Amino acid sequence: MPDFLQRRRLARILDRSADRLSDVQKPEKGWIATMRLALGMSAEQVAKRKGVSRNAVYQAERSELDGAVSLKQMEKTARAMGGRFVYAFVPDAPIEQLKYQQALHRAHTMAGQHPEFASWPAGEQQDWIDDTAAQQLHDMPSDFWDTE
Secondary structure, eight states, X not given: OOOHHHHHHHHHHHHHHHHXXXXXXXXXXXXXXXXXXXXXXXXXXXXXXXXXXXXHHHHHHHHHHHTOOOHHHHHHXXXXXXXXXXXXXXXXXXXXXXXXXXXXXXXXXXXXXXXTGGGSOHHHHHHHHHHHHHHHXXXXXXXXXXXX
């Protein structure tokens, strides 16, 4: 498992990618067909550049829409049309926020395991949740992301 600083560097990479890609939406016809049509290329022209049959290009377009196209096929098809295929994970929120949400979830779960927790004053309950979440973030135990 990466150390703290390496995790922070990796988080920055993902957060920056998310910022740049936040508005990207898959076109209705898929990336292959959209690029091909925007260029004014026929499926046969793409096929010749890619070294496959015209039907293989149409099949790739259908497979992409079905979510069954391979990354390698997307890369080769993009290159055949003078582009490049970009593959990325885009987090729904900044990485630190995702980690904090998980730490809070774990703290609330842990609070539920203390029978006396419900009888504490609200301020003490909140302090305990905050402290436990902070401790979880600091320690990052090996089961941090396990689901109950």
